Amino acid sequence: MANLMPLLVVEAMLLIVGSLMYRGIGRLFSGSASRGKPQDRSALPVGKARLRTPASSEAAHAASPRPNTAAEKLIADLQQQAKDSDDQRKAKFKAHVERKIPPISADGREAIERGQAARIAIRHVFPPRLPQRSMSYFGGLPIVPDEFDWPTVHNRQGLLERLNFMVQIDCSDLPPGPGRDLLPDKGYLYFFAPMSDTFGPDALHFVSRYEPRRVTQKWQPLDMPFTAKILGSDPTDEILRGKRTHYDRVEVEFAWIEEPTDAEVAARADEGHAFEVADKIRAERVEAFYGSPVTPDPLLSAHQAPKDTLWTPYPGFPANWHTARIVRKLVEAYHREETADVTAQLKALGDAVEDDPEAKRLRLVQRELSAFGSKMFNAFFPTVNAGLKEYDAPPAEVKQQILAFLEDLRANGMPSSSPARRPHHRQLPQVMNHWLSIAAIRGAEGGLTDPDGAALIGREVVAALSHRHSPRGHQMLGKGEVIQVAADEMKDRYLLLLQIGPDMAVDWTVGEMGPLQYWITPEDLAAKRFENALLTVEAY
Numbered sequence: 001m002a003n004l005m006p007l008l009v010v011e012a013m014l015l016i017v018g019s020l021m022y023r024g025i026g027r028l029f030s031g032s033a034s035r036g037k038p039q040d041r042s043a044l045p046v047g048k049a050r051l052r053t054p055a056s057s058e059a060a061h062a063a064s065p066r067p068n069t070a071a072e073k074l075i076a077d078l079q080q081q082a083k084d085s086d087d088q089r090k091a092k093f094k095a096h097v098e099r100k101i102p103p104i105s106a107d108g109r110e111a112i113e114r115g116q117a118a119r120i121a122i123r124h125v126f127p128p129r130l131p132q133r134s135m136s137y138f139g140g141l142p143i144v145p146d147e148f149d150w151p152t153v154h155n156r157q158g159l160l161e162r163l164n165f166m167v168q169i170d171c172s173d174l175p176p177g178p179g180r181d182l183l184p185d186k187g188y189l190y191f192f193a194p195m196s197d198t199f200g201p202d203a204l205h206f207v208s209r210y211e212p213r214r215v216t217q218k219w220q221p222l223d224m225p226f227t228a229k230i231l232g233s234d235p236t237d238e239i240l241r242g243k244r245t246h247y248d249r250v251e252v253e254f255a256w257i258e259e260p261t262d263a264e265v266a267a268r269a270d271e272g273h274a275f276e277v278a279d280k281i282r283a284e285r286v287e288a289f290y291g292s293p294v295t296p297d298p299l300l301s302a303h304q305a306p307k308d309t310l311w312t313p314y315p316g317f318p319a320n321w322h323t324a325r326i327v328r329k330l331v332e333a334y335h336r337e338e339t340a341d342v343t344a345q346l347k348a349l350g351d352a353v354e355d356d357p358e359a360k361r362l363r364l365v366q367r368e369l370s371a372f373g374s375k376m377f378n379a380f381f382p383t384v385n386a387g388l389k390e391y392d393a394p395p396a397e398v399k400q401q402i403l404a405f406l407e408d409l410r411a412n413g414m415p416s417s418s419p420a421r422r423p424h425h426r427q428l429p430q431v432m433n434h435w436l437s438i439a440a441i442r443g444a445e446g447g448l449t450d451p452d453g454a455a456l457i458g459r460e461v462v463a464a465l466s467h468r469h470s471p472r473g474h475q476m477l478g479k480g481e482v483i484q485v486a487a488d489e490m491k492d493r494y495l496l497l498l499q500i501g502p503d504m505a506v507d508w509t510v511g512e513m514g515p516l517q518y519w520i521t522p523e524d525l526a527a528k529r530f531e532n533a534l535l536t537v538e539a540y
Contacts, residue, residue, distance in 0.1 A: 090154065096205045096532070101521060104493055111182060111522035115495040118178045118258040119478020121289050124505065125251040126469035127462055130451045132251055135170035135188065138474075139506050140249025141221035142168050142190050145213060150224050151206050155198040162227040163192035163203060165246055166500060166508070166516070169476075177256030179477050182495070182525060187212040191498055193516055193535060195508065196228035204537070208497070208518060210530040233507055236438065239333045240326060247506050248445075252474070255289045257282075259478075290472055297464035300440050302433035310407045311433050313440035317399075319456045321383060322390040323443025324402055328380040330435040334428070335373060335414065342366050342417045361417075368415035379405035391446060391453025406432065441465065445505070473501015473515055483514040486536035494519035497533055514538045 104112075125134065135143060142148070142165050151163040169189040174180065188211045194203035227245040232238040260281040268277050298304035305311035318324040342365050346352075352359035382388070382398050394402075410429040413419075419427055425434075444461050445468075447453035473481065480487035480496045490496075500516040502509040517536045524532040 086154075089160075093153065093202045093205060097202065101493060104522075108522040111526070112492075112495055114179050115182055115477045115522075116259075116479050116491070118256050119496075120174060120177065120254050120476040121257045121286070121472075122252050122254055122474035122476070123290055124469040124471070125253055126466060127454070128251060128449050130449075130454060132249075132449060134173065134251045134253075135215065136168065136173045136253070137249050137251045138167050138500075138503070139165075139247030139508075140168075141165060141223050141246055143188075143215070143219050144190070144222050145211060145216070145219050148211070148222060149209060150222070150227075151192045151209070152226075153194075153199065153203045153206070155203075155228070156200050157198070160226065161196075161198060162224050163199075163207060164195040164228055164230060165190070166193050166195075167191040167498065169498075174254055174476075175256060178258060180256075182477065182522075184210070184212070184528060186214075188215070189498075189530060191500075191518060193500075193537070194228065195230045197231050198228055204535040206531055207535045208520075208530045208533040210528055212528070230508075233509070236330070236434075237507070240329055240438070240442070247508055250469070250503075250506055254476075257285045257289060257478075286472065290470065294467040294470045296467045299460060299464035300437055300444075302437035305433040305437075310403065310410050311436055312403065313436060314458065314461055316393075316456075316458075317436075317440060318394065318402065318443060319461075320391045320393055320443055320447050320453055321388045322446050323439045324380070324383045324394055324398075325390075326439040326442055327402070327406070327435060328376075328383050330438070331376060331380075331409070334431075335369065335376060338414060338416050339366075339369050339373075341421070342369065345417055365415050365417050372415055376405070389452075391450040391456070393456050406436075441468070468504045471501055471503045471505075473499065474503070475499050480517045480519075481515055483538040483540060486517060486538055490517075490519045490534075490536065494521055494534070495525055497525070497530075514540045 152160050153163065155161045167190070169191075171184045171189060172186050174183060190209040190211070192207050192209075223246070229243040229245060230247070232241075232243075260278045264281060265274050265277045268281070271277050271280065300313050302311075305313075318327065342362055346359065346362050346366070349356070349359050349362075354360075379401055382394065410432055413428045424430065440461075444457045444465060447457045448462065448465075475496070476498050477496055478499075479491065480499055481501070482488055487496075496517060497520045498516075498518040500508070502515070514537065518533045519536065520530065520533040524530070
C-alpha cells in the first residue's frame with residue numbers, strides 16, 4: 001500500500017538468566033501498506049532491516065527461556081511474525097514459479113492469434129506537452145491510489161527489496177483497433193522490473209499491477225523506501241544522478257500497426273515477391289506512425305566538436321541553471337579524484353622527510369589543487385544557490401564567467417599528480433567536450449519539461465534532441481522481438497502484454513540487455529489477473 005513506511009523499530013538486548021535474547025528486531029513493513037493508516041501487523045511482511053530468519057532461528061527460539069514479561073513476549077511474537085511473513089512470501093513466489101499452465105484452449109489460441117496480428121506501437125511525446133498531463137508514461141514515479149501493492153521480492157541476500165518502476169499505461173489512452181477488446185477499456189497498468197544486480201530469477205514474477213478504479217485527486221506519485229538502486233550505465237551517470245531508484249519520466253502515445261493480410265499483399269503482387277511486399281507494407285505503416293527515421297544531429301555531439309578551442313554546443317550555452325550545475329558536478333568530481341589521488345600517494349610515502357623530492361612534488365600539487373578548488377568555486381558560485389530555479393536562465397555575466405573558467409581549464413588543465421593514470425579520452429582537455437555534450441542534452445531535455453524553461457530551448461536544439469526520442473522497439477501485443485529464445489518459446493502459450501525496447505532518452509538499457517518482454521496467458525488477460533504476468537530479459 002502506498003507509503004510502506006517502517007511500522008516498528010525495536011533495538012533491544014535483554015539479559016535473561018542463562019541466555020541472551022534476540023537483538024534488534026528490524027523494521028517491519030507491508031508489501032502493501034497505506035499512507036498513515038493503522039496496519040494489521042499479523043499480515044505484514046518483514047522490512048529491510050530484519051528481513052530473514054537465520055536457519056537456526058527455530059532451534060534458537062525453542063532453546064530460549066519462555067517469555068515471562070510483556071517486553072519479552074512482544075519480542076518473541078514479533079520474531080515469529082517476521083519468520084511467518086517471510087515464509088508466506090517465499091511460498092507465494094515458489095508456487096507462482098512452479099505452477100503448471102494448463103494446455104491452451106481453442107478460445108485461448110484464437111486470442112493469441114488475434115493478439116499477434118497487430119501491435120500497439122508506442123512512441124515518445126516529443127517535444128513534451130506542457131503541462132505534462134498524460135497518465136501514460138515511461139519512468140518517473142507511478143501515480144497510484146492510497147492502497148497500492150508495490151512488487152517486493154527477496155533479493156539474493158534474502159532481504160526484501162522493491163522492484164524498479166518502468167511504465168504506467170492509462171488503458172483509456174489505447175486507441176480502437178483489431179485486438180483492442182483483449183485489453184481493459186479503462187484503468188491503469190503498472191510495470192516493474194529488477195533493474196539492479198541484486199535480484200534472482202524470482203524477480204521476474206509478479207511484475208505487473210492493474211488498478212481498475214478511476215483516478216482521483218488523492219492519487220499521487222509514489223516513491224517507495226527500499227526500492228532497488230538502478231545499475232548505472234556508466235560512471236558519469238552515477239556522478240550526476242547518484243544511486244537512483246527510478247528513471248526520467250517521458251510521456252507516451254499509441255497507435256495500432258496491423259500485420260498485412262494476404263489480400264493486401266496479393267493486391268500489390270506487381271511490386272515483388274509476397275514476403276518483400278509484406279515487409280514494404282509493414283515499413284510504410286511504421287513510418288506513418290513514427291515518421292521518417294531520425295539521424296543524429298551533430299549540434300550536440302562531442303564527436304563533432306573542435307579540439308583546439310572551447311566548444312559551446314549552441315549559442316547561449318548554458319541555457320539554464322540545470323545545465324550549469326551539471327558542468328559544475330562533473331568538474332568537481334574530477335577535482336575530487338585528483339585530490340584523493342594525491343592524498344593517497346602522500347599517505348603511502350609515510351613519514352617522508354621534508355626534502356624528499358616526491359613528497360615535495362606531491363605537496364605542491366596538493367596546494368595547487370586547493371587553489372584550483374577556490375577558483376572553481378568562484379566561477380560556479382551562483383550555481384550553488386538552492387533558491388535558483390533549475391530551468392531559469394543565468395545572467396549573461398554568469399555565463400561569461402563560467403565559459404571563461406572552462407576556457408582556462410581547456411587551455412591549462414587541472415593540477416594532477418599523474419595524468420597518465422587516466423585513459424587518454426578521459427583526460428583533460430579531451431573529456432571536456434563529453435561533459436559539455438551531456439550538460440547540453442540533459443539541460444535542454446529538462447528545460448523542455450518546464451513551462452517557462454521550454455522557451456529558452458531553441459528550435460535547433462529541439463531538432464537535435466529528436467533522435468533520442470524516436471525509439472521503435474516499444475509495443476503492446478503483436479509479436480515479440482526474437483533475441484535468443486524467449487519470444488519463440490512464449491508465443492504459443494502467451495500474449496505479449498508489453499515490450500520495452502532500448503531507449504536512449506530513458507537510458508534503461510544496461511550493458512547488452514535486450515528488450516524487457518512481459519507475457520501473460522490469454523486466460524489471465526481475460527480475467528484481468530495481470531499480477532500473473534511474467535518478465536523475460538535477454539541480452540543481444
